[in-house]
Amino acid sequence: MxxxxxxxxxxxxxxxxxxxxxxxxxxxxxxxxxxxxxxxxxxxxxxxxxxxxxxxxxxxxxxxxxxxxxxxxxxxxxxxxxxxxxxxxxxxxxxxxxxxxxxxxxxxxxxxxxxxxxxxxxxxxxxxxxxxxxxxxTPGVSTTDLIGRIASRFVEDYNKNSQIKESPWTTMGGSCPTSQIIALFSSLREANSTDKIIYVPGAFDCFRILPTVDTNHSEKIKYFQSTLTVIRYYAISDIGHVNFLESIRKHGSYIIVGLYSDEYVDNIVIDAPYNITSNFLERFQIDLVCCGQAANSIKINGTEDPYKEPKRQGKLKIVDSGCSFTVENLINRILKDRKLYAKRNQDKAKKEITQYNLWQKIQTEAEAK
CATH class of the missing domain: 3.40.50.620 (HUPs)
Known part of the structure; x- marks a missing residue:
């Protein structure tokens, strides 16, 4: 740190x-x-x-x-x-x-x-x-855009009456990193025979696409939290994520998890299975599977316990990060002040468009000389 x-x-x-x-x-x-x-x-x-x-x-x-x-x-x-x-x-x-x-x-x-x-x-x-x-x-991701995406997902009329065009800088519609870019975020350290390997499955993602659900905000948020995606390219870190990974680092020397921007991570598994199988544990030579207290209590309807096999093998450890901040806290902050954020995003886009048009004009005039 x-x-x-x-x-x-x-x-x-x-x-x-x-x-x-x-x-x-x-x-x-x-x-x-x-x-x-x-x-x-x-x-x-x-x-x-x-x-x-x-x-x-x-x-x-x-x-x-x-x-x-x-x-x-x-x-x-x-x-x-x-x-x-x-x-x-x-x-x-x-x-x-x-x-x-x-x-x-x-x-x-x-x-x-x-x-x-x-x-x-x-x-x-x-x-x-x-x-x-x-x-x-980095095209396709910005705080402005992410706030808009969260608010619009839970509030149907968010930004509905905005007459402001999208900014060329902060509303890009998704990021698609190449394998070369992804490699730059890796520590490039292979696990060795003396490492205690810990696997940490988790969403680490506030922006998974949700199906249409006719429910209130609270129920949507619970569904939001129950999804599992080990890696998404819009992924954000929150205080809970960081504290959780800090705590996990104390239990092993090589951490496999899907979070790019954090110093406590050694490797990444893309498209990790929701249910952790014996084959998965053996393939990655995992000594311990760690999860947070909230993740341990989440189960998607119609699915079995994703930690069933690690529990059977005595390899599951529930880690208390000491932090109560959750995705739900983050979403609620945005929804609580959504009108302020809508105005903020519109004002920012307006200023950026004006500046961008001026920049293009200067470039055109310079090329004409």
Whole structure:
């Protein structure tokens, strides 16, 4: 877990050696695959990555209210394998002063434009100073889009009357990573004969496609939680996921699970079976199957206990993460303030479309000369 420090508690950091220090900041709300991919690319520019995360007040002022608290976002950010240090309360507009304060050579941000409440590029100053690098944006996934998808799945009239077109940056309609990209998220470490191998099945996904269910929000959420998918490419991490994986790490040395952006994971199983069979346990040489307290109590109607075989072999361990945060908490936060999030998404899309059209105009004029 990366060390977390407060921007306001630091004067100037004295750096030693020739390490290239990188600054990468953002809201990092509802940590997802796109965030992890930006951080992965940012780390490739140097050897020490500092991730700055904005306060909830700054985000509300410039974009609209975040779903997660500052502490929750910092915890998730610190769990990403490429992050060496987390700085909370980082200014929304990145300045040369900030880079110098933390001894950073330059800042890395994805190629989409981040705008302040006044419509100004938040990275204008460091771009002018030549201390800005951009990473390729991950198409098909953004916090804005994910909030919209969750809300629209549970509320039929969400965004129904919006006249705003979709932003080219934040509403892309799904991500399809290649095998090469997926490999970049692996630790590339094979299990050895001395490792105690733990298998962790779980959804780790808030965005599985649900069939039409004529039920209320509460029942839909319960169904939502009962689905099992070991890996989806929109997958987000929540505090419960991170605490759970931290706890599991204490019980073994090689963890197999479907969560890309977390430092506690060694390998991934795609399309893992819902029912854990003896053949599956033998194939992956699994010593222990771990699940959370909530997962152990979930059973999809008409199916047998997915942990029946691990229980028979004495290989099941129920792990208490010490955290009560669940997918249901996340969904309820969004549904509770869905009108605010709808307005936030519309305002953000409007600003991005204006900026995108301006950028295209400049590009066209430059090519015509």
């Amino acid at each position: 990366a060390v977390v420090i407060d921007y306001n508690d630091i004067s100037t950091i004295q750096t030693e050696g020739e390490a290239v220090r990188i600054w990468c900041d953002g809201c990092f709300d509802m940590m997802h695959y796109g965030h992890a991919n930006v951080l992965r690319q940012a780390k490739s520019f140097g050897s020490f990555l500092i991730a700055g995360v904005h306060s909830s007040e700054e985000i509300a002022k410039n974009k609209g209210p975040p779903v997660l608290t500052l502490d929750e976002r910092a915890k998730l950010l610190g769990s990403v394998r490429w992050v060496d240090q987390v700085v909370i309360n980082a200014p929304y507009s990145t300045s040369v002063k900030t880079l110098d304060k933390f001894g950073c050579d330059f800042c890395v941000h994805s190629e989409d434009i981040a705008l302040t409440a006044e419509g100004v590029d938040a990275y204008a100053e460091i771009k002018a100073a030549g201390r800005y690098r951009f990473s390729k944006r």
